[in-house]
Amino acid sequence: MMGLSRIGLWSCLSVALLLLLLRAEAASIPITILETARARGAVCLDGSPPAYHLERGSGSGINNWLVHMEGGGWCEDLASCVSRRDTYKGSSLKMEKTMGFSGILGSKQAANPDFYNWNRIKIRYCDGSSFTGDVEAVDPKTKLFFRGERVWQAVIDDLLAKGMKNAQNAILSGCSAGGLAAILHCDKFRSLLPASARVKCVSDAGYFIHGTDIAGGSYVESFYSKVVKLHGSAKTLPASCTSRMRPELCFFPQYVAQSMRTPLFILNSAYDAWQIKNILAPSAVDKGGSWKSCKLDLKKCSAAQLQVVQNYRAQFLRAVNVGLGNSSSKGLFINSCYAHCQSGSVATWLSDKSPVVSNTKIGKAIGDWFYDRSAIQKIDSPYPSNPTCVNIDSDS
Template sequence: MYDNMAGSRLGQWLCLVVCILILLKAEGASIPITIVDSAVSSGALCLDGSPPGYHFEKGSGSGIDNWLVHMEGGGWCESVESCVSRRDTFRGSSLKMEKTMGFSGILGSKQAANPDFYNWNRIKIRYCDGSSFTGDVEAVDPETKLYFRGGRVWQAVIDELLAKGMQNARNAILSGCSAGGLAAILHCDKFQSLLPATARVKCVSDAGYFIHGTDISGGSRIESFFGQVVKTHESAKNLPASCTSKMNPELCFFPQYVAQTMRTPLFIINSAYDSWQIKNILAPTAVDSKKEWKDCKLDLKKCSASQLQTVQDYRTQFLKAVNTGLGSSSTRGLWIDSCYAHCQSGSASTWLGDKSTEVGDTKMGKAVGDWFYDRSAFEKIDCPYPCNPTCVSVDSES
């Protein structure tokens, strides 16, 4: 009897495990990494010299010929020293990346949570170069053994996806978050040019609209920082020629200048109080020597009255940069909220959840879907902080 009971319990346990695994697979929680081995021959390598990788969940049904390519974020390295510090992490090496990954939000596989894109071919390109996929330095330093090849990495992954069926795309989106959101802007027109002329192709940038802003000292440290990124990675050759033909390459790392010359429709998801920008563009540690902004940068509720006014002035800078960049184009889309957040499209809870943030009574997942399929235009800018009671706190770079 004991053996029978034990066997029955074991059977129930195995059944439970199988059910859980099936559920996880159905939710896209175990999507394996694909390493682009063919990239080695073209020198399209991560900082440490390992080949790049991506996660790919195939489309089905009506989405079989639709492609959503999302680029991971994770900041930048602007010098040899800072690139060495990330070389042996998952930000610089495919050898350190997770072998499987779950998809959610804009990449989610549940129809109810992502009705417009759930059954598309969905890809997340892993970020391992530190230049928003723009670098291309031929020489490899024999001492540091760093490869500055982000532009080649992007092209190698896209070439592999084209060969897997993306060359026949009917609908396609290039998207990304943070540094990946910037990459979605920088590579948008090139992406469109590689796909069929008959395809509907658009780009979505989440928390990637980094502005050429003024910091609390009256300077612009972000300009010198981006300038160093462009110089270190020799990014100029991979920045949009429509911009670099008119201004210095380092300025063409800023979306507000690139967007002015773009041909492909662009949707901006961003907070006017983006937490990364407040911490690193408005009040970077280097100019906050007395750490007077330390508490304020952690939580806007802890800002003094004068600090909060400075934050509100930054919102004005941000909105001006958006209008300068995108103008009054009929193809642009805007979902600009007033939450203290960074990267909001990668989670089901913020994309189209029951309690997701709303702007103009609309959740971002619906706004992007309506805009992409031309069901309705969407250009909504939230009221000033702290007016929005639906805000969800998010601070990630996925």
């Protein structure tokens, strides 16, 4: 009993230390509402102007820019978009007025040594299309606007005017739907910055694969097809992909990354929690709910289910190989944690308890790759082999 008490005490102390670290990273970074974007029709689902949070760089980072796009899933039909419209996922009027940054956006040198003093921006996500929508007409019944691509361009133009046009180093990054957006907009971002600048992109939990679900189909393909059609995304997706295949397939990074010109870093779990829940075993396919417990906690999977999950890892790694090919400019950090989004938290970025692959933490891997200190292509062994994994499962 005494041993258990000590373990419990140390556990509580670890949690307390983590909370202190999180507080130390937190800051009240005010929201910028881009009112001028209305004139160009660059608005959220509800017609409100786009928004972002900016913390200015200093010292050696004054001409370096890290633009991070918020995640938040997608809406594929009018009903799902209406359900987002009056929330922070569809309206800047509903967004919090200040935000704290941590992880890749953190301002503490010890916790984020490579990027702490850069100009750091989080673009708020309020369009439901990974910033790809561009429909001129406003839906007459719902008053919905599908203008994600215009939102992205308006914010980027504003940042260029605020000094990003003189960037020496720049990263376009994002988590989940924002991580997908980082891939889809990567080459365009590169084209807007000085030719002399070092520009790269980082996708965190955004490498959604064209996977097979538990029924043998591809529910996610039909889902993305609806998103692309509703938001008018076909004309804004990378032409290097849409010239070769159907537009909805160009929502899958494996088909976009292979023709990208800008260096890309893929940070992902091979057992991405969102993908297991929504690509491998979506509720629409899991009619009887037999996967419900397994999807919440892999330790609750049956032996047969766990084998299916391991097969999904194999699907994922094949998709990564298709996207990256033999390119040495592309970086990889694929761990075996049951996680979704790992760059935005001090706990998973570069803390004592952060996940490790080949003796390297995420923050170190991305920094080394960006500055060409070393080539980074790290793939973890299969679940549950990595004792440094922590469960940071969150919705996309």
